[in-house]
Amino acid sequence: MNVEQQRLQQQGWKKWGSYVSDRQWGTVREDYSAHGDAWNFTTHDMARSKAWRWGEEGIGGICDEKQLLCFALAFWNKRDPILKERFFGVTNQQGNHGEDVKELYYYLDATPTHSYMKMLYKYPQQEFPYQLLVEENGRRNKQQEEYELLDTGIFNEDKYFDIFIEYAKADTDDILIKITVHNRSTESAALHVLPTAWFRNTWIWGRHSYKPVLFTGTDNCVHLKHEKLTVKHLYHQKGGTQLFCENETNNQRLYQTPSVTSYPKDGINDFLLHAKPSVDTDGHGTKVAIDYELVIPAKGSETIQLRLTEVEMADAFADFDTLFTQRVAEADEFYRDVQYNVINDDERLIQRQALAGMLWNKQFYSYKVQQWLDGDPAMPPPPPGRLNGRNANWKQLNNEDIISVPDKWEFPWYASWDLAFHCVTLGMIDPDFAKQQLTMLTEEWYMNPSGEFPAYEWSLGDVNPPVHAGAVYRVYKQDAAQKGKKDYAFLETLFHKLLINFTWWVNRKDSGGSNIFEGGFLGLDNIGAFDRSMVLPGGAVMEQADATSWMAVYALNMLHISLELATNNKVYTSMAIKFFEHFMHIAGAMANMGEGDSGLWDEEDEFFYDQIRSADGKVVKLKIKSLVGLIPFFAVEVISKETLDSNPLFAQRMAWFLRHRPDLAKLVSRWYEEGKDEKHLLSLLRGHRMKRLLSRMLDETEFLSEHGVRSLSKRYNATPFSLQVDDVTLQVKYTPGESDTSIYGGNSNWRGPVWMPMNFLMIESLRKFHFFYTDDFRIEYPTASGKYLSLREVGNELANRLLKIFLKDDKGRRAVFGNNEKLQTDPHFADMVLFYEYFHGDSGKGLGASHQTGWSGLIANLIRMKNKPQHMGTPTS
Incomplete structure (x- = not known):
C-alpha cells in the first residue's frame, strides 16, 4: 500500500481541498430577484464588490470543508482595468451558444486526499479583452462558432504568463503553496501576484454574529483567528506587502447606499489600480492579499512560497522544498499503481489529467432552500413571489457539503445524473468518496419527501435519468476490488433509498399504469422537435422510449443489487423477484402494448421512437432516429446458473412467473434460449x-x-x-x-x-x-x-x-x-x-x-x- 493509499484510510486529510468555486456570480443561490433572473442579478462586474451569501469563488482556490477560510490567487498585469481575481466568461444571454468561460486554465494533477495538487493558468500580458469577447459573441448567431480567448490573437506572440499553482500538505492542517510564474515572451514583463486569504462572510446576514479576524504578525506572517479553525498562520516569503480589507459588500458602488466599512471587498483592487485609501493600514480585516510586484525577465521565471499552518514556526520554509519533492514523488507513486498496466505514455498523461480534473472539480456547495426563500433577518426581504417561484416545493433541501460538480465555472452546482457518472470515475481512485457522494444524494435533506432526487439548482424538480442504482453497484464493485471485502452496509443502505425513488418513478411518471413512462426531457435537452417537458394539450401524453428504457435499466440494476444482497441476507430474494417482474412488465409493454399495437418499436423502420398518445387512444409516432431510440440497448443483464442455484427461491418464483406469462418470456427475455454455460439473458432486445x-x-x-x-x-x-x-x-x-x-x-x-x-x-x-x-x-x-x-x-x-x-x-x-x-x-x-x-x-x-x-x-x-x-x-x- 503506497503512502497516498494510507492517507486515504486516515482522518482529516480531506479537510482542506480545492473546494472553492470558479464562479459564484450568476448562480441561483445568489439570485434574490423577483423573476429568477440569476444571470443579471449578480454579474462578473459586481463580483469584485459583493460579499457572497452561499459560497466563494477564486482562481485555483482551496478552503476547509466548511469553507470558513479561503485561499486563492489574484493577478494584475498593470494593463487590465481590474484585478484578475476570478475567471471571466459570457453569460447565457451574451454567448451565442450559452454561457462559457473565456479563460485558459488546466487542472494538471491531484491526489484523492489533496495532499498534492497542480494547475496552470495562462494570463495575457496585454489588456484582457473583456469587452471584445462580449461584443463579438453578441454579434455571432447560433450557426457560427463561439468566439474564444485564443481567437482574439492575444496569445499569438507569446506575450503571456504561464502561472503554475501547486499545493502540498505537510499535514492535515499544514499546507505548502507554491506559485511559479513563467514569462513566455521574448521581453521582460511586469506582474503583480497576489496570494489572497479571506473568511467567508457568515456574520452579516443576521443568523450568526461571530466575526473572525486576520491581522498582521511579522513582515512575513498573517495571523488567523477563527473559533472553528485550527489553522492560525499564513507565512509568506519576504518581498510581499500585506494589504488588508473586509469581505464586505461595497454598497456604495453597487447600490448607492452607505457601506458598512471604508475597506470593502474590492478595497485591494481600488488601492492598487486607483490609489484609493481603501485598505486598512492598521493591518487587520477579514481579507488579506500579499502583493508581490515582479518584473520577470524574458523567458524567465519567478517562484513564490507560502504556508498555511496551525503551528507557529521560526522558519516556515526550511523544509519547504523537501516536503514538496516528497509529495510529488508520492503522487507519482500513487498513479504508477493506478496505471500499472497502461503502457502508452500519452494514455497515461490523458488519464492522469482526467482524474486530476475530477478531483479539482470538488466544490463546497451550500444551498438551504427554506432560508433562501425566506431571506435573512438582517437583509431586505426577498420579493413575495419567491415563495411560489423557483424551487418552492423543495423547502427540505439543506445542502452544505463538498460535492463533485460537472464544471466549477459553467456548472458550479451538482446535477444528480452527472454526479452518478462522476462517482464511477472517482471510484477508480477514491471509492470511499464515491460512496459518500452517492449516499449524500439519498439523504432526507437532499431527497424530496415524495422520493424524487434533486436535479440541479435551476430547477430541482426537473427529471434526470435514473442512473444512480447502476452507479451504486459499479462503485460497490470497485470498492470491493480495491479493499478485498464487500461493503454490504453501503449497498443495503442505498438500496432502501433507491427503492423509494423507484416507487416515485412508478407513481409519478407512468400516468396510465401501462409501464410506459413519460420522464420529460430527461437530460437530453434539445434532442426532440419540441420541449419534451411541455404539457401536451387535450390530455395527450408523450410515451418515451428513453424514459421507459431507463426504467427498465433501473429495474435490472435493482434486481442485480437485490441478488447481491441476497447472498448475504436471503430476505432480499423477495425484492429480486419484485424487480424481475417489474422489468418483465416494462419490457413487455415497450415491445407490444396490446393487440395491433407494436409498442415503442416501429416494425417498418426497425427502431424505437417516442410517441404521443391522445386521450382517445390515437397514437402518433415521432420518428426521429436519435439517441432516444438507442437507449433500450442499455437495458441488459445476464443471470448465471450459479446465481439461480444460490437463490433457489428466486429461481422458483421466476419460473412460476414465466409459466404464467409465456408471452413475456418468449417475446421479450429469450429466457428459454440458454447461452453458453447456462447463462440467461434479460434484455429489451x-x-x-x-x-x-x-x-x-x-x-x-x-x-x-x-x-x-x-x-x-x-x-x-x-x-x-x-x-x-x-x-x-x-x-x-x-x-x-x-x-x-x-x-x-x-x-x-x-x-x-x-x-x-x-x-x-x-x-x-x-x-x-x-x-x-x-x-x-x-x-x-x-x-x-x-x-x-x-x-x-x-x-x-x-x-x-x-x-x-x-x-x-x-x-x-x-x-x-x-x-x-x-x-x-x-x-x-x-x-x-x-x-x-x-x-x-x-x-x-x-x-x-x-x-x-x-x-x-x-x-x-x-x-x-x-x-x-x-x-x-x-x-x-
Missing part, C-alpha cells in the same frame, strides 16, 4: 431487434462517427426531420457541433455530437451481451463493411474511437483541439488537455463546457478498460 438496432448504431452514415456514437443520425444533415403542428413546421437537423436552437438556452446540443456517458454505457452493454452470446455471435462492423466482429470486439473498437478524441494521431495532433494550430503544435499547449462537455460528431473537437471533467472524465475508465479488458467482460463489472 431479442436477437433480431438487437441486430437491427446495432446495424443503425454502427452505420457510419448514421450514428457511428470516427470518434464515437453520435446522438442523432447523420442522415438528417441532408434531409431534416419535420413535424407539422397546426400551421407550424418543427424541424430537427443533424448538428454535429454547437446547438443551433434556443431550446434550453442553446447551451448544449444532443442533435449530433458525441456524448461520453452514453457511449460508455453502450460499451458496457456490448460487453454484457457478449458475456451471454460469446464470440459465436458476430456483427458487421462498421455496417456494410463486410467485416464481422464479436460484440466485445465492437465495444473495444468503439472505445478506441472515443480515445482518438484525445490521443495524438500519427501527425501529433489531437482531435479535441480541432484546427487550432496553437493548441496542436505549441509545446506549452499541446499536452494540456481539456475534457469538454461533448464532442463534434464529425471532427471530435471538444465543445460545450471546457472543464467538464464530470462525465467526460469517464475517458479515464475507458483507458483502464482498454488496458485491463479481462476484468470488464462480465455484467457485474
Whole structure:
C-alpha cells in the first residue's frame, strides 16, 4: 500500500481541498430577484464588490470543508482595468451558444486526499479583452462558432504568463503553496501576484454574529483567528506587502447606499489600480492579499512560497522544498499503481489529467432552500413571489457539503445524473468518496419527501435519468476490488433509498399504469422537435422510449443489487423477484402494448421512437432516429446458473412467473434460449431487434462517427426531420457541433455530437451481451463493411474511437483541439488537455463546457478498460 493509499484510510486529510468555486456570480443561490433572473442579478462586474451569501469563488482556490477560510490567487498585469481575481466568461444571454468561460486554465494533477495538487493558468500580458469577447459573441448567431480567448490573437506572440499553482500538505492542517510564474515572451514583463486569504462572510446576514479576524504578525506572517479553525498562520516569503480589507459588500458602488466599512471587498483592487485609501493600514480585516510586484525577465521565471499552518514556526520554509519533492514523488507513486498496466505514455498523461480534473472539480456547495426563500433577518426581504417561484416545493433541501460538480465555472452546482457518472470515475481512485457522494444524494435533506432526487439548482424538480442504482453497484464493485471485502452496509443502505425513488418513478411518471413512462426531457435537452417537458394539450401524453428504457435499466440494476444482497441476507430474494417482474412488465409493454399495437418499436423502420398518445387512444409516432431510440440497448443483464442455484427461491418464483406469462418470456427475455454455460439473458432486445438496432448504431452514415456514437443520425444533415403542428413546421437537423436552437438556452446540443456517458454505457452493454452470446455471435462492423466482429470486439473498437478524441494521431495532433494550430503544435499547449462537455460528431473537437471533467472524465475508465479488458467482460463489472 503506497503512502497516498494510507492517507486515504486516515482522518482529516480531506479537510482542506480545492473546494472553492470558479464562479459564484450568476448562480441561483445568489439570485434574490423577483423573476429568477440569476444571470443579471449578480454579474462578473459586481463580483469584485459583493460579499457572497452561499459560497466563494477564486482562481485555483482551496478552503476547509466548511469553507470558513479561503485561499486563492489574484493577478494584475498593470494593463487590465481590474484585478484578475476570478475567471471571466459570457453569460447565457451574451454567448451565442450559452454561457462559457473565456479563460485558459488546466487542472494538471491531484491526489484523492489533496495532499498534492497542480494547475496552470495562462494570463495575457496585454489588456484582457473583456469587452471584445462580449461584443463579438453578441454579434455571432447560433450557426457560427463561439468566439474564444485564443481567437482574439492575444496569445499569438507569446506575450503571456504561464502561472503554475501547486499545493502540498505537510499535514492535515499544514499546507505548502507554491506559485511559479513563467514569462513566455521574448521581453521582460511586469506582474503583480497576489496570494489572497479571506473568511467567508457568515456574520452579516443576521443568523450568526461571530466575526473572525486576520491581522498582521511579522513582515512575513498573517495571523488567523477563527473559533472553528485550527489553522492560525499564513507565512509568506519576504518581498510581499500585506494589504488588508473586509469581505464586505461595497454598497456604495453597487447600490448607492452607505457601506458598512471604508475597506470593502474590492478595497485591494481600488488601492492598487486607483490609489484609493481603501485598505486598512492598521493591518487587520477579514481579507488579506500579499502583493508581490515582479518584473520577470524574458523567458524567465519567478517562484513564490507560502504556508498555511496551525503551528507557529521560526522558519516556515526550511523544509519547504523537501516536503514538496516528497509529495510529488508520492503522487507519482500513487498513479504508477493506478496505471500499472497502461503502457502508452500519452494514455497515461490523458488519464492522469482526467482524474486530476475530477478531483479539482470538488466544490463546497451550500444551498438551504427554506432560508433562501425566506431571506435573512438582517437583509431586505426577498420579493413575495419567491415563495411560489423557483424551487418552492423543495423547502427540505439543506445542502452544505463538498460535492463533485460537472464544471466549477459553467456548472458550479451538482446535477444528480452527472454526479452518478462522476462517482464511477472517482471510484477508480477514491471509492470511499464515491460512496459518500452517492449516499449524500439519498439523504432526507437532499431527497424530496415524495422520493424524487434533486436535479440541479435551476430547477430541482426537473427529471434526470435514473442512473444512480447502476452507479451504486459499479462503485460497490470497485470498492470491493480495491479493499478485498464487500461493503454490504453501503449497498443495503442505498438500496432502501433507491427503492423509494423507484416507487416515485412508478407513481409519478407512468400516468396510465401501462409501464410506459413519460420522464420529460430527461437530460437530453434539445434532442426532440419540441420541449419534451411541455404539457401536451387535450390530455395527450408523450410515451418515451428513453424514459421507459431507463426504467427498465433501473429495474435490472435493482434486481442485480437485490441478488447481491441476497447472498448475504436471503430476505432480499423477495425484492429480486419484485424487480424481475417489474422489468418483465416494462419490457413487455415497450415491445407490444396490446393487440395491433407494436409498442415503442416501429416494425417498418426497425427502431424505437417516442410517441404521443391522445386521450382517445390515437397514437402518433415521432420518428426521429436519435439517441432516444438507442437507449433500450442499455437495458441488459445476464443471470448465471450459479446465481439461480444460490437463490433457489428466486429461481422458483421466476419460473412460476414465466409459466404464467409465456408471452413475456418468449417475446421479450429469450429466457428459454440458454447461452453458453447456462447463462440467461434479460434484455429489451431479442436477437433480431438487437441486430437491427446495432446495424443503425454502427452505420457510419448514421450514428457511428470516427470518434464515437453520435446522438442523432447523420442522415438528417441532408434531409431534416419535420413535424407539422397546426400551421407550424418543427424541424430537427443533424448538428454535429454547437446547438443551433434556443431550446434550453442553446447551451448544449444532443442533435449530433458525441456524448461520453452514453457511449460508455453502450460499451458496457456490448460487453454484457457478449458475456451471454460469446464470440459465436458476430456483427458487421462498421455496417456494410463486410467485416464481422464479436460484440466485445465492437465495444473495444468503439472505445478506441472515443480515445482518438484525445490521443495524438500519427501527425501529433489531437482531435479535441480541432484546427487550432496553437493548441496542436505549441509545446506549452499541446499536452494540456481539456475534457469538454461533448464532442463534434464529425471532427471530435471538444465543445460545450471546457472543464467538464464530470462525465467526460469517464475517458479515464475507458483507458483502464482498454488496458485491463479481462476484468470488464462480465455484467457485474
